[in-house]
Amino acid sequence: MAKTIKTAPLDKKKDSKSEENNTWRVNKQHKIVLGSLLVLFSIALLFAFISFYIYGQQDQSAVDELTNRTETVHNWLGKFGAFLADLIVYKGFGLAAFIFVRLFFLSGIYMVLGISLRKLKNIWFWDLFVIIILSVLFGFFATSIPELGGTIGYELNLFLQDYIGKTGTLLILLFGLIIYVIFKIKISPEKIHSFFDNTKKEINADLATIPLNSTKNSVYNLEEFAVEEEEIDEIHLKTNGSQFEINKEALKPTISNSSDINRDPVVKPIAMEVTPVATPEIISNQADTFVIETAPEEDIIEENLASRLVADFGLFDPTLDLSNYKFPTLDLLKEYSTGGITINQEELEENKNRIVDTLRNYKIEIAQIKATVGPSVTLYEIVPEAGIRISKIKSLEDDIALSLSALGIRIIAPIPGKGTIGIEVPNKNPTMVSMKSVIGSAKFQEAEMELPIALGKTISNETFVVDLAKMPHLLMAGATGQGKSVGLNAVLTSLLYKKHPAEVKFVLVDPKKVELTLFNKIERHYLAKLPDMDDAIITDNAKVVNTLNSLCVEMDNRYSLLKDAMVRNIKEYNDKFKARKLNPENGHRFLPYIVLVVDEFADLIMTAGKEVEVPIARLAQLARAIGIHLIIATQRPSVNVITGLIKANFPARIAFRVTSKIDSRTILDTQGADQLIGRGDMLYTNGNDVVRVQCAFIDTPEVEKITEFIGSQKAYATAYLLPEFVGEESGINLDMDISDRDTLFREAAEIIVNAQQGSASLLQRKLKLGYNRAGRLIDQLEAAGIVGPFEGSKARSVNILDMSSLDQFFNNEQNN
Numbered sequence: 001m002a003k004t005i006k007t008a009p010l011d012k013k014k015d016s017k018s019e020e021n022n023t024w025r026v027n028k029q030h031k032i033v034l035g036s037l038l039v040l041f042s043i044a045l046l047f048a049f050i051s052f053y054i055y056g057q058q059d060q061s062a063v064d065e066l067t068n069r070t071e072t073v074h075n076w077l078g079k080f081g082a083f084l085a086d087l088i089v090y091k092g093f094g095l096a097a098f099i100f101v102r103l104f105f106l107s108g109i110y111m112v113l114g115i116s117l118r119k120l121k122n123i124w125f126w127d128l129f130v131i132i133i134l135s136v137l138f139g140f141f142a143t144s145i146p147e148l149g150g151t152i153g154y155e156l157n158l159f160l161q162d163y164i165g166k167t168g169t170l171l172i173l174l175f176g177l178i179i180y181v182i183f184k185i186k187i188s189p190e191k192i193h194s195f196f197d198n199t200k201k202e203i204n205a206d207l208a209t210i211p212l213n214s215t216k217n218s219v220y221n222l223e224e225f226a227v228e229e230e231e232i233d234e235i236h237l238k239t240n241g242s243q244f245e246i247n248k249e250a251l252k253p254t255i256s257n258s259s260d261i262n263r264d265p266v267v268k269p270i271a272m273e274v275t276p277v278a279t280p281e282i283i284s285n286q287a288d289t290f291v292i293e294t295a296p297e298e299d300i301i302e303e304n305l306a307s308r309l310v311a312d313f314g315l316f317d318p319t320l321d322l323s324n325y326k327f328p329t330l331d332l333l334k335e336y337s338t339g340g341i342t343i344n345q346e347e348l349e350e351n352k353n354r355i356v357d358t359l360r361n362y363k364i365e366i367a368q369i370k371a372t373v374g375p376s377v378t379l380y381e382i383v384p385e386a387g388i389r390i391s392k393i394k395s396l397e398d399d400i401a402l403s404l405s406a407l408g409i410r411i412i413a414p415i416p417g418k419g420t421i422g423i424e425v426p427n428k429n430p431t432m433v434s435m436k437s438v439i440g441s442a443k444f445q446e447a448e449m450e451l452p453i454a455l456g457k458t459i460s461n462e463t464f465v466v467d468l469a470k471m472p473h474l475l476m477a478g479a480t481g482q483g484k485s486v487g488l489n490a491v492l493t494s495l496l497y498k499k500h501p502a503e504v505k506f507v508l509v510d511p512k513k514v515e516l517t518l519f520n521k522i523e524r525h526y527l528a529k530l531p532d533m534d535d536a537i538i539t540d541n542a543k544v545v546n547t548l549n550s551l552c553v554e555m556d557n558r559y560s561l562l563k564d565a566m567v568r569n570i571k572e573y574n575d576k577f578k579a580r581k582l583n584p585e586n587g588h589r590f591l592p593y594i595v596l597v598v599d600e601f602a603d604l605i606m607t608a609g610k611e612v613e614v615p616i617a618r619l620a621q622l623a624r625a626i627g628i629h630l631i632i633a634t635q636r637p638s639v640n641v642i643t644g645l646i647k648a649n650f651p652a653r654i655a656f657r658v659t660s661k662i663d664s665r666t667i668l669d670t671q672g673a674d675q676l677i678g679r680g681d682m683l684y685t686n687g688n689d690v691v692r693v694q695c696a697f698i699d700t701p702e703v704e705k706i707t708e709f710i711g712s713q714k715a716y717a718t719a720y721l722l723p724e725f726v727g728e729e730s731g732i733n734l735d736m737d738i739s740d741r742d743t744l745f746r747e748a749a750e751i752i753v754n755a756q757q758g759s760a761s762l763l764q765r766k767l768k769l770g771y772n773r774a775g776r777l778i779d780q781l782e783a784a785g786i787v788g789p790f791e792g793s794k795a796r797s798v799n800i801l802d803m804s805s806l807d808q809f810f811n812n813e814q815n816n
Helices: 002-022 028-055 060-064 078-113 118-141 146-185 189-208 248-254 298-313 345-361 390-394 397-404 435-439 484-498 517-526 541-565 570-578 601-607 610-626 661-668 700-711 745-755 760-767 771-784 803-815
Strands: 236-239 242-245 281-285 290-294 366-373 377-384 410-412 421-426 452-458 463-467 474-477 504-509 593-598 628-634 652-655 681-685 690-695
Touching (some): 028 078, 078 118, 345 377, 397 410, 435 452, 452 484, 484 504, 484 517, 484 593, 484 628, 484 700, 504 517, 517 700, 541 570, 541 601, 541 610, 541 628, 601 628, 652 661
Parallel strands (some): 593 628
Antiparallel strands (some): 236 242, 410 421
16 A cells, blocks of 8 residues: 555656657747748738739739639739738728738737737737727728728628618717727826826926026026036025025036136025925035935835736736636525524513522522523523622522423523623523524624634524634534534535635545535535545545644645745735735745534544644644634543643634533533533633524535535636645565565465454464564565555555465565
């Protein structure tokens, strides 16, 4: 098995290399040759079209008899030019056919100069568009001259007039010209208005720069200095709205006739009004130079380039690959109730009286009591009289449960944020909360969260929606049959209804092999897997370790991308990538959220132990900033499964009904989960308050409908591929030298192949060996590839099926 895993990637590389060698690529020389051909062909078309309008009538007979070599033509490109001109101009688009010359010329120039051909798409589209519009337009106005509009323009014009008349045809042509002017030439009323405004400003500026006659002072600009021939006492530098007094000694080398300047002038201070300039200028007066420096504007230029990219191409949309993807509809979900809660007034009154009587028996008076009816539980809020100790009420939990004949009650003393004590009593006829009512609620539909999850409804009948991105990881625990798998389906369904396949990916681990198999249908939409895996849903515990380590590699890679982008979390990174501020050529890409779901964590801990706990702890500690979130479910919430290292990094926890208070404290760090009524009744905490929620119910047929609806749509080519993880070699690597093998090697191999069971104890019994020598033989058999790697308590697999294959194996070794 190990050998086949190693050789598979090598075969893929060889295949990819052979495919690359067989494919033909257009190199630079090919592009130059093809571009030159297009340029020359465009020039030939130009000569053929021009000569057609000069000699077209005379060459008409030659076009009809093209194969007759004795027929003479006057077209500058000969018979071929006469044929092309007749085909493209006369039978084609008329005078508009000259645009083809421009198209072929530009295509050739782009190829010769090595410019990206993507820009040609826009040019070809709009030129072909205007060719059709001009052809029909010439056919409309010059029906008597077919050479202007061509046969196509003439016939299209008649076709349009037959259906919408001349007026309608003219209006359609005008509309086509308007489209071309707006989208191609990009002329708008604002541009026309600004053009006239700029022209007016330029005229006024030119008038303002006309010099006035002056006898004493002269005006100096930044680029040129004019010196009067008479004596000058003061030199002024005039800038926009301000004047600076300049030292003339610094200006001597810059003036050609510096001998005419008085070397010892009397410099008088001048009064001036200084107005602030928009861009500050740094002026340095030195002995030999006069330098004007402006502040650098690199940052502004970068922002302008980024904004220009966004203006030209818009924000990057990661959903473009599946732009026609449709989210599941609410019709796929089943409504299990009318959506409302039936209030049994008699039951409420009876429970209230029993609570009051029970407390009164212990001399606890109540000042006020009110009831809040939920889907499965009713909350009775009581306000005790002054002087009553809360601990006294809390100690009467079992007595109140006995008087109410309830399955289990829960006392909240006090209710956080309120001055009351809560007593939660199960309803005799609980109402089922359907997934349809939760998904269709306004609270979920309008939730502005990164990863919204609709868990169910609270005691006050409000839809309970939380954000997985802020949890950031979720731990679910509860006894068998209390609703964990339904809760996982509710979590996954919430994300399927809210997030596009480009925005979130799931890594599903299902040791039970039956709970999450329905999601196989959306593998190429939402699931992520290792490159060498056949199924995206992991059911083999041995493959879980590689997947978890692969997620750790993905986490490290993502942190490197965040470091290069100088951001702190995945949301900032994706926003920056959408704004086209990160270059994909540098390895940057849009990062979807990754949600790891483990359905039975206790089974993984039993089989893999530390190999699973360490990567889980790493991901829980570090992965929240780069969008990898964990959801772990287990039915055995003991301390050796949910260790302190894991609990410390899972502040968000969901507890379904458990059998003991110890298990409740293990999950929630408080009791209460042992008093739940089951069937989706759960407690949720995120490190603060504990909220009681009735989990929404979604049945297997509903999940099947949703996955079929998604799976029937266009998908990606493959599932989202995680980085390949190459772990340490399993087993012990021994020297493959045949001379170092044990003398009983062949006999041991025959015993193993006959028994089809690889174990050291078998060799001990059959060959009457000690454990150490039998262990060495097993290691040598593994190194030779006869048996597989060590698999815990299981026997090693045997890679050779029969004795004939074994004989062939030894013969090959001797020949080599």
